[in-house]
Structures are given as structure tokens and as C-alpha cells.
Amino acid sequence: MRDVRVILVGGTSNVGKSTVAQVVAERLGFTYRSTDLLARHPGRPWRTPERDIPAHVAEHYASLTVDELITSVLDHYARLWPRIEEMIRAYATGAESGAGLVLEGSALWPARVAALTVPYTAAVWLTAEDAVVRARVRTGGRYEDVGEHERHLMDRFLARSARFQTLLLEIVDGLGLDRIDTGGGRSVEELVDAVLTAVAEQDVVGRSLPRR
Structure with missing residues (x-):
């Protein structure tokens, strides 16, 4: 794709979206943004040196079934989509002056992106x-060092992430969209190269020709 102004990087949690997208943006001199910063859904339910687990986040993962967790996050992304699409259009059409945009996040649901x-x-x-x-x-989350309750929250988060990816892959593969596996020991630089190669081969949003 020539003269690309917007690159979208989607996927479930913890697949490396933010790391890869930031390096892509640095290489191209583009602005980096995350959909998480537009409106935050209950985030990761484990402690970090900077934050404890907020009570509402712990309750969210502890009280909902996996089906309910999936419904909640997909509804959140559906509500967020008009703002995402507006941002994409602003950068793609030049209404947002300056550099291009690399936007990453789980909210980039493939069916909506492919319809752009x-x-x-x-x-x-x-x-x-x-x-x-x-x-x-x-x-x-230092799973081996925390108590049973925090392990349970992480396990619920993981169950939701796995289900989310299963649903996402059904659409991505069904539509023949480009996806890159971040496992297998590939470096960040190698993954960035793979993203940029896919971008260069696309003639419509998300799909390379010839299909791979």
C-alpha cells in the first residue's frame, strides 16, 4: 500500500501489540496511540509496582462468567468504535495534520476494520x-507469588483473552485478513519487519494481494 497514513494493530491482550506498534511508529515517524486510552474497560486484574488491583476490577473478573466477560468487553468496543473510526478518518484524510498514525488495541475488531x-x-x-x-x-502478575484470589482473577482474565482470540481468529481467517504470530522467539524488530511487509502488500484495509 503506497502512501499509508494509518496502520492499525489489533489482537487480544498480551500478544505484544503496544511494543510492536510503538516501534513501527518510531520507524515511520508516526504518532502512536492506543485505543485503551480512549475509554478504559476494567483492566488487568493483577498488581504492579505502580498500582494495586482496583476494587471494581477485582469484582468484575470475580463475579462474571467468561461469557459475560466477553459480552461486556465486546459491548464496550462497540460503543468505542465511532470514536476510533473518527480518529482513523482524521489521520487518513489529512484532517489531522502532521505525522501519520499507528493505532493499536483489542478494540480494533476485525469485522469493523475490514468494513472501513x-x-x-x-x-x-x-x-x-x-x-x-x-x-x-x-x-x-507474579502468579506463583500471589494468593489464591489473585490467581483466580488472572485465570479469569486469561479465559476471557483466550475466548476473545478464538472469536477474533474466526473473523480474521474467514475474511482472509493479515495476521502475524508473535511467538516462536522472533524479536521485536523481526515482528516490526513482518508488520511493515504486510502493510506494503495490502491494497485494501487488512488484506494483502495475493492472499497468503
């Missing part, structure tokens, strides 16, 4: 085996 009729826009989805995502979450 916006010029100069490309999209790629990052995926990873469930075991890879599980290891990343458990390492980040």
Missing part, C-alpha cells in the same frame, strides 16, 4: 498461542 472505506489505511492482527499469553500474564 478509508484510504491510506492498513491493518494487521497479532496473535499468539494460548500458552504464550498465559506465560506472559503469569510472569507479569
Whole structure:
């Protein structure tokens, strides 16, 4: 795709979207944004050195079934989509002056992205085996060092992430959209190269020709 102005990087949590997207933006001199900053859904339910688990986040994961968790997050992304589309159009059409945009986030649901009729826009989805995502979450949340309650919250988050990716892949593969597996030990630079190669081969949003 020539003269690309917007690159969208989607996928479930903990597949490396933010890391890869930030390096893509640095290489191209584009602005980096995350859909998480537009409106925050209950976030990751584990402690970090900077924050404890907010009570509403713990309650969200502890009280809802996996089906309810999926419904909640997909409804949130549906409500967020008009703002996302507006941002994409602003950068793609030049209404937003300056550099192009690399936008990443789970809210980039493939069916909505594939339906875009916006010029100069490309999209790629990052995926990873469930075991890879599980290891990343458990390492980040220090799974072996926390109590049963926090482990339960992480397990619920992981169950939702796995279900989310299953649903996402059905659409991505069904529509023949571009996706890149972030497992297998590939470096960030190699993944960035793969994203930029896919972007260069697209003639419509999210789909390379010839299809791979």
C-alpha cells in the first residue's frame, strides 16, 4: 500500500501489540496511540509496582462468567468504535495534520476494520498461542507469588483473552485478513519487519494481494 497514513494493530491482550506498534511508529515517524486510552474497560486484574488491583476490577473478573466477560468487553468496543473510526478518518484524510498514525488495541475488531472505506489505511492482527499469553500474564502478575484470589482473577482474565482470540481468529481467517504470530522467539524488530511487509502488500484495509 503506497502512501499509508494509518496502520492499525489489533489482537487480544498480551500478544505484544503496544511494543510492536510503538516501534513501527518510531520507524515511520508516526504518532502512536492506543485505543485503551480512549475509554478504559476494567483492566488487568493483577498488581504492579505502580498500582494495586482496583476494587471494581477485582469484582468484575470475580463475579462474571467468561461469557459475560466477553459480552461486556465486546459491548464496550462497540460503543468505542465511532470514536476510533473518527480518529482513523482524521489521520487518513489529512484532517489531522502532521505525522501519520499507528493505532493499536483489542478494540480494533476485525469485522469493523475490514468494513472501513478509508484510504491510506492498513491493518494487521497479532496473535499468539494460548500458552504464550498465559506465560506472559503469569510472569507479569507474579502468579506463583500471589494468593489464591489473585490467581483466580488472572485465570479469569486469561479465559476471557483466550475466548476473545478464538472469536477474533474466526473473523480474521474467514475474511482472509493479515495476521502475524508473535511467538516462536522472533524479536521485536523481526515482528516490526513482518508488520511493515504486510502493510506494503495490502491494497485494501487488512488484506494483502495475493492472499497468503
